[in-house]
Amino acid sequence: MPNKPESKYDPKLKVWSGGERSNYFAPHLSIGEIIFREMERHPKLIAQISATEKTVLTREEVRFNAMRVATYMRGLGLKQCDIVGLIARNTTHLVAVAYACFFNGMPFHSLNISYEQDTIEKLLSITRPSLIFCDGDEYERVLAATEHIKLDTTIITMRNHPSGSLRIQDILTTPIEDNFRPARLEQGPDQTLAILCSSGTTGVPKAVTITNSQQVLLTFFRLTSDDVQYTHSTLDWISGLITIISAGVFSTTSIIADNVFDPALLCRLIKEYKITFIFQCPSHMAMLANCPEFETSDLSSIRFYIYGGSNCSLKVQNRIRSRLSHDCLHFAYALTELNSVGCTNLHFDEKPNSVGRPIKGISLKIINEQGEALGPNETGQVCFLNGQNWSGYYGNPEETLIIRDSEKWLHTGDLGYMDEDGFLYIIARQKDxxxxxxxxxxxxxxxxxxxxxxxxxxxxxxxxxxxxxxxxxxxxxxxxxxxxxxxxxxxxxxxxxxxxxxxxxxxxxxxxxxxxxxxxxxxxxxxxxxxxxxxxxxxxxxxxxx
The missing domain is CATH 3.30.300.30 (ANL, C-terminal domain)
Known part of the structure; x- marks a missing residue:
């Protein structure tokens, strides 16, 4: 079982806290350095299995591939201030591209494959990546976008390669730099690790920076090398980013698939690969609970079933729970801008409608329209403080000032309240x-x-x-x-x-x-x-x- 967060309340400030967070690794180490070191320690373990491409990679193979991609980037003269673009499904070598960026201290900006053309152009015009990795399926759209915004960049395809395109397999022939080591971050843990996109439910997505902090690690779930992870999230989701980092840091095995989400396939994958950790969005949960195969599927291997991103009905939650071998369905409440999970509910039976208590390193308050902090059982806007640097929305200081106040509190736009036991309840989006x-x-x-x-x-x-x-x-x-x-x-x-x-x-x-x-x-x-x-x-x- 994970460590259950405890909620501490300061009645004077009207602030709840999950307590002090301690670093799992030495605080000066970057995410790239941690992953590099941990992959050196366990070279022969299986790192990744693609259920759709039928490939299997050891941790040693992934590390070598990542070093080849990183060496290629260094050969182009790219620096830590440069950005790499990603528009790709979960294919075999996407992990090597992500880790290469971590090794070089270069952030990647990941866009969803389903974005409309004007959205791709607007987002690429903000970060202007020096190098773009995309699926061949999106190659023409990416090429058209770069031409329209006059972006001089190299495009590398990850699958379904168009004739004449530069392929990821070509990059993987790059000789590894002598005495290759991960780069030390010029700005330390305050440096940007990645750039994701906001959900875009209220307009064009914003480019959300993610800090190179160990707070992104799900240490409270105690993952080990015996765990087998699965998420259908691509790297433009915080859940996709957290999963790929956790796999590198905790030596888990990742099961990936590059198809459109198929609940029946997930049922088969859980049984075949004995998946122990799932990170899922509520819409996929509803599809899973609604598919015929779910009723007879073997889910006994699962020990952590985490979901987040939006509300999930109690009926769907209970249907999922009824098929699990033990109580392991947990909601993780977060916003991408927080760079980590904010609250998690490990007390479903006692608090079934709550999103949980703040985790270690997170403080939380509820404010009214005047910005005044409210006490227990009073409804207002939910705000978080994580005590770490956040570079805001890339290229958008105006929107950054709206979501983060002068005291570094992030204003979620969600309305909710804390009960007398320190559990958060979300009522609605303020804009709804x-x-x-x-x-x-x-x-x-x-x-x-x-x-x-x-x-x-x-x-x-x-x-x-x-x-x-x-x-x-x-x-x-x-x-x-x-x-x-x-x-x-x-x-x-x-x-x-x-x-x-x-x-x-x-x-x-x-x-x-x-x-x-x-x-x-x-x-x-x-x-x-x-x-x-x-x-x-x-x-x-x-x-x-x-």
Whole structure:
């Protein structure tokens, strides 16, 4: 079992803390130096297995490959101030590229493969990478983006290589530099390790810097060389970054796949490779719990099942828990800007709706609209302090000042409260607030009710503007596999369980195959609403009822 965080409360400052964090390794060591040293210590252990490409690499092979890529970068004259771009799936040699950047003290900027062309151009124009690694599937789009923003850079493909492209296999022929050692960081642990992207659920993603700090390590989960890890997250997710770092630091085996997420395949992988550690987003959890294979899958090997990124209904959580051999499903509440997990809930039975207590090294407070700290059971905006340097949003000091105040507290934009036992509860995103006849309410209040329906797999509620009433609630609902569900069932259920007229689904319901999502897998409320309006307007035009 992991170390259970304890919550300490300062009644004078009205601040909760997970206590002091101690470094697992010598504090002067960079993430790259730690991984290099640990891979030297265990060269023959299996580092990675690709379930889709059918490749197996030892830790020695990964380390040599990373040194070859790092040597190639050094040969180009790249320095620690340069940035490497990534737009790639979890393919065999992506780990070598990531570790090469760590070894050289150079941050990579990772973009999601599903980004639209203008988003790719805007993000690349911010960081202007000196070298870009991408899948051949995205080569033409990346090339067009670099030409449009006049970025002179070298593009290397990772899979499905177009004719004439520079391939990762070509780079792996580079002779390793004599007496190769990882670079010492010019700025020490304050230096930027990587640049990820914000979720983009409210607009164009921002380039979020990640600090080269040991706080990114999930030390409280006590991973060992016996553990087998899996996440479908690519390196533009904080979960993907944490997983690839944990694999290098704690000598675990990583199972990877470069396909579109397939819950049935995951069931098979867990059984075949005896996966012990899973880091997953709630949308994939819902897909897993909703697939036919889940009912008979062997999940007995799992000892850590971590999820985060957005809300997950209690029904899905309980379905997952019912198939696990012991209590190991834990929520990890974080924001990319925090550079680590903020809270984790290891007390599901006692506090099933909580996102947990702050971990070591993290302080937390709840503030009102005036910025004043609130006490237990008072609702306000959740703020975190991690005590480490953060370089902010790359190239965007204005947005950095909005999310981080002068005392270095990060303002999450989430509304929540701390209970008397020091457990955090998230109520809603501040920006999701709706008003009906000037009465304030939040869509997740209605989502929580709908999620209780037996035949509902996922739901997204949003407001549709009405000139008289204001924000009328509407819902897009995904039904469970093999069940029957119609819009009227949802309308009736909400009416039966919610008395308030302003919380009724006054703008209607549609049943959909899936919700619209951001590139990072989170439900995109804005895009789901747009899809709802498109469907309902088409039906209205065609004379059909909802």
């Amino acid at each position: 607030m709706l008003k009906y006849h000037n009465i304030m309410y939040y869509p997740n209040e209605i989502e929580t009710v709908i999620s209780q329906m037996q035949n509902v797999a996922e739901v997204c509620v949003f407001g549709v503007w009405d000139a008289v009433n204001g924000d009328e609630a509407a819902a897009s609902v995904v039904k469970r596999h093999g069940t029957n569900l119609v819009a009227q069932d949802v309308l009736d259920f909400v009416k039966e369980h919610i008395d308030a007229q302003y919380k009724q689904l006054n703008a209607g319901v549609i049943i959909v195959d899936d919700l619209k999502r951001s590139a990072n897998g989170k439900t995109n409320r804005r895009a789901t609403k747009a899809h709802f309006l498109e469907i309902t307007n088409r039906r209205a035009f065609g004379g059909q009822s909802m």
